[in-house]
Amino acid sequence: MTQNTVLDITSGKSTAGSFRIIIPLCLTFVLFTVSIFFIFVPSLKKNMMDQEKEMLRELNDSSVSLTCSLLLEYDQSVISGELTLQDAQSRAKKRIRNLRYGPEDQDYFWIIDMQHRVLMHPFLPDIEEKNCKDFVDSNGRYFVAEFVKTAEQKGSGYVEYTWQWKDDSAKIVPKISYVKLFEPWGWVIGTAVYVDGIDSEIRFITQRLFKIFTGILIIVLILSFYGSSQAVKIDKKRSIAEKAHRLDTLRFEKLRELNQMAEASLEELIGFALAEAIELTFSSIGYLVFLNDDEIGISLYTWSKGVLEECRIKDKESLYYEEQKKGCKEAVRQRKAVIINEVQNLGYDKGKELADGHVNIIRYMHVPVFDGKKIVAVAGVGNKIENYDMSDVRQLNLLMDGMWKMIQRKRSEVALRESEQRYRLLTENASDNIWTLCLSDMRILYVSPSVENILGYTPEQIKELQFKDYMTEDSLNKMFMVVAEELKKEEQPGADPKRSRVIQLEQIKKDGSKIWTEITASFLRDEAGKAYGIIGVTRDINERRYMERQIQQSQKMEAIGTLAGGIAHDFNNILSSVLGFTELAKMMCDGNPELEKHLDKVFSAGIRARDLVKHILVFSREQDVHRDSILIVPLIKECLKFIRASVPRSIDIIQDLHASDCTVLADPTQIHQVIMNLCINAAHSMKGEDGLLEVCLKAVEIRNRDILHAKELKPGKYLKLTVSDSGCGIPKSDIGRIFEPFFTTKKRGDGTGMGLSIVHGIVKDMGGAISVYSELGKGTTFQLLFPVHRDKAMEKISLRPFLIKGTGRILLVDDEENIVISGRQILMKMGYEVVGLTDSLEALEVFKKEPHAFDLVLTDVTMPKMTGIELSKEIIKIRQDIPIVLCTGFSEGLTSSMVENIGIVDTVMKPMIAGELADVIHKALNRFTGFKTNNKNEQGRDHK
Numbered sequence: 031m032t033q034n035t036v037l038d039i040t041s042g043k044s045t046a047g048s049f050r051i052i053i054p055l056c057l058t059f060v061l062f063t064v065s066i067f068f069i070f071v072p073s074l075k076k077n078m079m080d081q082e083k084e085m086l087r088e089l090n091d092s093s094v095s096l097t098c099s100l101l102l103e104y105d106q107s108v109i110s111g112e113l114t115l116q117d118a119q120s121r122a123k124k125r126i127r128n129l130r131y132g133p134e135d136q137d138y139f140w141i142i143d144m145q146h147r148v149l150m151h152p153f154l155p156d157i158e159e160k161n162c163k164d165f166v167d168s169n170g171r172y173f174v175a176e177f178v179k180t181a182e183q184k185g186s187g188y189v190e191y192t193w194q195w196k197d198d199s200a201k202i203v204p205k206i207s208y209v210k211l212f213e214p215w216g217w218v219i220g221t222a223v224y225v226d227g228i229d230s231e232i233r234f235i236t237q238r239l240f241k242i243f244t245g246i247l248i249i250v251l252i253l254s255f256y257g258s259s260q261a262v263k264i265d266k267k268r269s270i271a272e273k274a275h276r277l278d279t280l281r282f283e284k285l286r287e288l289n290q291m292a293e294a295s296l297e298e299l300i301g302f303a304l305a306e307a308i309e310l311t312f313s314s315i316g317y318l319v320f321l322n323d324d325e326i327g328i329s330l331y332t333w334s335k336g337v338l339e340e341c342r343i344k345d346k347e348s349l350y351y352e353e354q355k356k357g358c359k360e361a362v363r364q365r366k367a368v369i370i371n372e373v374q375n376l377g378y379d380k381g382k383e384l385a386d387g388h389v390n391i392i393r394y395m396h397v398p399v400f401d402g403k404k405i406v407a408v409a410g411v412g413n414k415i416e417n418y419d420m421s422d423v424r425q426l427n428l429l430m431d432g433m434w435k436m437i438q439r440k441r442s443e444v445a446l447r448e449s450e451q452r453y454r455l456l457t458e459n460a461s462d463n464i465w466t467l468c469l470s471d472m473r474i475l476y477v478s479p480s481v482e483n484i485l486g487y488t489p490e491q492i493k494e495l496q497f498k499d500y501m502t503e504d505s506l507n508k509m510f511m512v513v514a515e516e517l518k519k520e521e522q523p524g525a526d527p528k529r530s531r532v533i534q535l536e537q538i539k540k541d542g543s544k545i546w547t548e549i550t551a552s553f554l555r556d557e558a559g560k561a562y563g564i565i566g567v568t569r570d571i572n573e574r575r576y577m578e579r580q581i582q583q584s585q586k587m588e589a590i591g592t593l594a595g596g597i598a599h600d601f602n603n604i605l606s607s608v609l610g611f612t613e614l615a616k617m618m619c620d621g622n623p624e625l626e627k628h629l630d631k632v633f634s635a636g637i638r639a640r641d642l643v644k645h646i647l648v649f650s651r652e653q654d655v656h657r658d659s660i661l662i663v664p665l666i667k668e669c670l671k672f673i674r675a676s677v678p679r680s681i682d683i684i685q686d687l688h689a690s691d692c693t694v695l696a697d698p699t700q701i702h703q704v705i706m707n708l709c710i711n712a713a714h715s716m717k718g719e720d721g722l723l724e725v726c727l728k729a730v731e732i733r734n735r736d737i738l739h740a741k742e743l744k745p746g747k748y749l750k751l752t753v754s755d756s757g758c759g760i761p762k763s764d765i766g767r768i769f770e771p772f773f774t775t776k777k778r779g780d781g782t783g784m785g786l787s788i789v790h791g792i793v794k795d796m797g798g799a800i801s802v803y804s805e806l807g808k809g810t811t812f813q814l815l816f817p818v819h820r821d822k823a824m825e826k827i828s829l830r831p832f833l834i835k836g837t838g839r840i841l842l843v844d845d846e847e848n849i850v851i852s853g854r855q856i857l858m859k860m861g862y863e864v865v866g867l868t869d870s871l872e873a874l875e876v877f878k879k880e881p882h883a884f885d886l887v888l889t890d891v892t893m894p895k896m897t898g899i900e901l902s903k904e905i906i907k908i909r910q911d912i913p914i915v916l917c918t919g920f921s922e923g924l925t926s927s928m929v930e931n932i933g934i935v936d937t938v939m940k941p942m943i944a945g946e947l948a949d950v951i952h953k954a955l956n957r958f959t960g961f962k963t964n965n966k967n968e969q970g971r972d973h974k
Contacts, residue, residue, distance in 0.1 A: 066243070100125055101122055101212050104118040104119070104121060123150045126141065131221075139220065140152070141217050141220075143218070145161065167191040167192040168192045173207075177189055177207065181218040186209060186211065187208070299440075300318055304317070308411055311395070311422045312415065313413055313414045315391075316333075316334040316411040316412065318407065319358050319408045319410075320407045321406060325404065360396065361396035361408050362398060362405055366398070367398070371417040373391055373394070393413065394418075395414075396410045397410070397427055399431065409426055460478060462569045463481040463484050464480070464565075465477040465565070465568065466563055466565050468562070468563050469564065475563065481568075484539075484545065484568065485500055485545070486541060497509070500539075501535060502535075505535035508533065516553070527559055529552065530550055531552070532549070533551075535547055547568050548571045550566060551567075600919075602643055603941075605639055605940070606852070607941075608632070609637075610941070611848075613943070616630075617856075640941055657796075660698055661691070662692070662696070663687050663689070663690045666725060670683060673709045676710075677709075681720070681722070683724075683725070684725070686726040689727060692749055693818070694749060704793065711786070712755035712810070714757075715809075716758075722754075725752070728750055729750070729818065730749075731746070732745055733745055743817075747817070748817055751814040752812070753811070754810070754811040756808070758806065759805050759806040759810055760806075769790040800812065800813070801813050835948075838862055838863070840857055840863070841867070841876070841887045843873040845870075846868070847868050850868055853942065870901045871895050871896055873889070873901065877905055884912065886912070887902070889902065898916055898918075902916070913935040915934070915936050915937065915950055917937075917939075917940055918939065919939075935954045936954055
């Protein structure tokens with residue numbers, strides 16, 4: 031039995047089954063239709079007629095009742111004798127004739143008597159006074175007689191009949207009348223309405239129902255036939271599925287055989303897959319083409335066994351190659367299987383596209399093989415007895431996918447071998463040392479050749495050594511401790527198996543020197559996840575640790591600077607008390623020259639201490655640079671005194687200082703820093719040996735022709751400072767780097783590498799230049815050029831024989847009691863009235879009570895509870911014209927613009943000297959004189 035015969039039988043069975051479903055459905059539909067049209071529709075018509083009657087009754091009850099009331103009224107007039115019966119009836123007819131009702135006021139009333147005589151009809155006056163008993167409608171009904179009969183028997187009721195449509199006598203439509211008997215006169219009063227709308231609506235509903243049921247019948251028939259066709263398809267699919275199952279079973283067996291060909295070559299795999307593809311699709315010939323990455327070129331192609339032998343073409347290879355290319359291109363272009371079951375229709379007859387002697391092809395199929403979204407191959411089969419279908423496509427697809435996975439696996443094996451070679455090449459040429467370690471005996475299993483660059487040992491030598499041979503004791507203990515910690519973590523639940531650990535160890539090189547390394551290591555694990563070894567990477571970090579030390583040293587210097595700033599603040603407070611009480615003592619010595627001399631010594635020492643604090647603040651970077659016109663020679667001499675006390679006596683210091691009257695625009699502390707750095711470096715270069723340190727200063731003039739030798743300088747007069755030593759000298763390779771930050775040739779702990787970079791920065795900021803000349807073993811010479819400043823040097827601070835006096839009331843605030851006591855007494859000696867307080871909050875309350883009682887506020891900056899800045903802001907809120915002077919031991923980040931924005935007049939640096947304080951207060955009070963003229967408490971005061 032053929033496949034087509036099976037399908038015909040299946041189709042016949044499905045059709046018979048469909049009719050068994052259709053016939054009951056059609057009978058049910060007919061019965062339902064009959065019940066609708068012969069039961070439901072008449073019942074609906076009756077209900078609608080009853081509703082129309084009820085509506086007519088409700089509509090007419092009031093009108094008819096009104097008509098009857100009118101007749102009763104006239105009847106009473108007859109009974110009372112007011113009107114005769116004839117006169118009353120005439121008036122009643124006239125009134126009723128004109129009555130109208132309804133939605134459009136078009137409905138009316140008529141009157142007949144019990145003898146069927148029409149007494150009044152508004153629109154048919156020609157039948158009045160006539161006997162209309164014999165009036166018959168189109169259905170043969172005597173409707174006038176029905177009117178009288180209904181009124182006589184029931185008193186009121188409805189009568190159905192047909193009548194002409196309004197003024198159109200040719201159109202007869204249904205009508206219904208409501209009649210009521212007026213017994214006193216024997217009159218029947220009636221009215222009527224047309225009910226043709228009910229018939230129209232019933233006809234409309236009937237038509238709609240007919241259409242709906244016709245549509246339902248059609249849908250039922252369509253669904254029935256659809257079910258029949260689906261049943262046929264299902265049976266056909268079942269047959270196809272059974273066939274596919276048999277083919278799947280066969281294909282799985284072939285794939286199993288293919289997977290067992292692990293040792294087969296690529297050609298053997300392809301040949302086996304092609305032969306099985308032909309068998310699965312019941313074909314007789316086949317081919318397989320592998321594409322390049324661009325999906326255009328062919329990298330490998332093959333025909334099934336026997337095809338080339340059957341072919342009688344001379345140049346078989348090239349011709350069959352071209353045939354394969356044509357088939358591949360179409361499958362690749364469409365990116366799906368291409369099936370051609372009628373080759374003749376496409377013009378492939380012999381003599382057209384196939385050369386003479388070509389293997390005969392009656393039908394064929396091309397199937398692309400995908401790897402992801404890329405087509406990697408095209409498989410083709412041909413000459414199946416029956417037509418190719420999607421089942422053949424599926425079988426060929428699955429078989430080729432299995433073949434491709436096997437090919438990929440073989441290629442992966444080859445790639446793995448190549449990867450191992452690359453890994454070996456990488457490890458053998460990497461700068462970092464890669465190694466593996468066995469945990470059971472802590473033995474090195476593998477170490478890369480780069481270990482020789484780091485430690486100097488070859489891989490073979492390092493394997494023979496113990497850890498103690500190339501690792502310091504501390505690092506060895508650290509390594510074993512880390513391994514123990516990680517092994518302990520392995521016993522804990524939830525430990526990350528992919529974790530790694532980074533440690534730094536100090537190792538010993540083959541030449542005995544030490545080197546710091548960074549090791550990144552993790553566990554090697556077996557298939558069960560148990561750690562059996564360690565893999566690690568060792569990196570040389572000697573240079574990095576050196577840089578880290580330089581940064582740490584810089585941070586230490588910053589911390590020292592912060593500490594120095596705090597110490598300087600407290601020391602300035604102490605000096606303020608010392609200098610303040612010294613000046614008070616001198617004011618009270620009453621002409622004792624010996625005592626005055628001693629006090630002058632104390633004062634000079636205090637000033638030197640104040641200058642020392644300034645040096646500390648500059649070194650700590652807490653003090654702003656303030657340049658003045660200064661004499662540089664005294665500063666050099668003072669620095670050399672410090673140097674002499676700190677360097678060995680084996681070093682001779684020679685000074686040759688000229689141009690003692692020349693000034694430079696500089697910060698004294700910076701000049702001090704430059705000289706100290708250069709001299710300390712010079713002394714360090716002669717450490718432990720006899721040597722000579724020579725410092726020279728002289729005035730020079732640079733002209734235009736000299737600019738070539740000092741391009742960064744402008745022509746003019748300069749002071750040339752030369753610092754020479756007879757030390758070890760600087761190598762030529764380092765000369766160009768000595769001014770770089772953190773560069774140093776000193777041993778660890780001997781320097782930060784910042785000294786010369788600071789010197790270079792200071793000289794450049796002053797508009798000068800610096801140069802160096804050095805020879806190894808002979809010494810080094812630094813030459814510095816400072817531009818000469820024409821202004822006079824600032825005068826040396828000393829005790830003034832007299833102070834600028836004035837009058838006014840001053841609020842003095844400082845948290846140091848001694849400063850308040852000494853400052854208050856000095857200010858009182860100057861003629862001022864002073865209120866001294868040590869609590870800033872208390873000072874604010876005093877000022878709030880009498881804001882106009884004070885002429886000036888003198889406040890410290892750093893105070894508990896409320897700082898001087900905060901106190902100044904609160905005071906200015908109360909009184910904007912009050913002059914405020916700040917006292918501070920160091921700048922604390924304050925700038926002139928910041929102070930000015932707050933409203934502060936001036937600042938005075940601690941320790942306060944009476945002369946400086948007098949000048950500042952005098953200037954501050956004079957600046958605000960214009961505001962004081964309006965102060966009634968201060969009028970007439972002298973601020974001179």
